Amino acid sequence: MDVNGTVAEGFEPVREAFAANFALLGERGAAVAVYRDGHRVVDLWAGAKDVDGDADGDAPWERGTAQIVRSATKGVAAAALLLLHQRGELDLDAPVGAYWPEYKAAGKEHTRVWHLPAHRAGVPVLDRPLTPAEAADPDLAAAAVAAQAPVWEPGTEHGYHAQTYSWLTGELIRRVTGRPAGEWIADEIAGPVGADLWLGLPPSRRERAGRVGPLRAPTAPGALRTRPKRAVAEAYADPHSLTSRAFAAITPLPDENDPAYRAAALPASNGIATADGLARVYASLIGEVDGGTRLFTPETTRLAGAERSAGPDRVLVVNTRFGLGHMLHGCASPLLSPHSFGHPGRGGALAFADPEAGVSFGYVTNGFRASVTADPRAQSLIRALRTALAQAGCPVTR
Template sequence: MGQAQDDTGGVHGTVAAGFEPVRDAFLRNFAERGERGAQVTVYRDGHRVVDLWGGTKDVEGDAPWTPGTAQIVRSATKGVAAAALLLLHQRGDLDLDAPVGHHWPEFKARGKEGVLVRHVLAHRAGLPALDRPLTPAEALDPDLAAAVVAAQAPFWEPGTDHGYHAQTYSWLTGELVRRVTGRPVGEWIAREIAGPLGLDLWVGLPPEQAPRVGLLGRIEPPAAPGGLRMRPRRNVAEAYADPASLTRRAFGAIDPRPDENDPAYRAAALPASNGIATADGLARFYAALIGDVDGGARLFTPATAALAATETSAGPDRVLVVGTRFGLGYMLHGGASPLLGDGSFGHPGRGGALGFADPDTGVAFGYVTNGMNKGVTADPRAQALVRALREAL
């Protein structure tokens, strides 16, 4: 590993020979794209080849980012929640073609008897929003939130179309894990995924880890040549602006929006949105989905990894409006969320974070930041790093 230069943007860390383009792109994110504090980590064939960090721990502050600094990764958490369900399937405890109501009888209400577990993973359950949004306090109560979701009528016939379940994915996946295993989803992830792999990754932050986590904030980066964003479209802007649209209602299933810097929010387990990780924790997680990793064994069998990476939903997304592609629980490479290549699977987090695996190259990627952009997918900073990684390979 070669030592990264520490003379531009306060960047530290290491890159293996041949991966220097990733370091250069990371430096440019601070110089050209408004980055305040961030970390990027890449594994190849189970070995770490890039680990870079820089800037400040808090978006507004002067304490430096350190190798152990963690951040909320928002919807990048969904990839971890999906792994929980797929691992239960791999172990024979959960049938992807079984009705959700088989494990969760109350869920059958109001025409949801035909919702299958695979529909939940592929955003085809028809439940992206709630008739009455939950308050932040209600959203953190797993019993109450699960009861509200169970009583909700679907917005379309389940299984016939797809639309991003931005917030409700938390209670759908979390309750399935709890019904099948008898354990809360955050505890199950800690014991079965994060613990065995030694991941700095939590869904429900333990109090002793709280000092490691930086404070998020909004940034307005300058326009940067080559910065890749989802192409602005009138209908997308209109959907986000319309309070009655399914788009706004899906993202507003918790209203008002929770304070992501609130310790109570961070300590709760919302597997759609409030996972906390270092870039290494996120990248190491994805590395373990596709192979053995230094100090830990592979999580997914090749057959399970194929379920994650095989297209299950594609086309115009009823919530995100643009075309999206999903495997079982994971976004796939495409215009809405460009990854490394056609075989990649992973998940972005609204505003910046990104984690994915690419079985074709043996690469796993993790990027976390404290500066939240407005976009849902295709953050220009993450995409600059992905393009540089593609160049390096």
């Protein structure tokens, strides 16, 4: 496999791990980017892009190729909420109803703003799932989640809001700013940072996104198959479990390769980005990018990495750790160090920042895997990054 791109001196282990993912783990097309102290030190891509309409699926991945990153989008939406808080427009301790009066229905009047991104709102499911078309309608979807009764008292427990996170965070952004979440993120996050990242990709933007390719399952003989723990497997297999119902809040599952789905703005699941775009956004949360833009103040950076939920997850059936929308380093989401905050995307994508090491990381792939967290390809890259930093005299505590 020919690996394209560059790595700064000392970051060669990341290139080696990236190449090994193709040789040993069935990678098909992917890219990885790393920033250190606001400057890009890793920029690699390889494999097939799987361009729409390409019968063979062998068009080469190019620099600037973008992919749907699924739940890695959640971290970008979390950054939007934190940025609004930093600007004094959103009080994290205020009742959600102060901004969104309809949300007070069905016993949710005491839900605090911070409960929503921290997965403590108690509404990971919808009694009547939405169709893909309904899910893309911000008015209808927001009304559905506002009317939903919680399955636990808000604030008392936590469980991954796999799909409903879209309408909880998206509507809060819209109520505070008066603008759709995708538009606000484009103007206030991606634009100022110069990141190739979109939430909602109408046809007019498709060329700018480098012709987003469809997602494919890895087909190489060496593709690794991970086996979930028994309790987790049983939860996914039971259609009545919170796990199954949370992921089925949109039923049937959308066709992620459908232009109509890509044009929707779902902060939980359908952001489109390059690896560099993700890494660049996270770099701006912990420092200046290329000596210029910094989005978060140091205080907001600390807030992003502060734990708000930890322990048994009612939905994922494993122990998870969350801050205000970002996953934190732990068994379910192994990142670079205990200081890291970010978010994986089901199937492989991952983005995070580590303020202690001054590092940000973005990885995208078109090879879907069933895992929600801890994808082996991303983990191999993190291990290599840890090795490179140690060799450079910046050992990272795991």
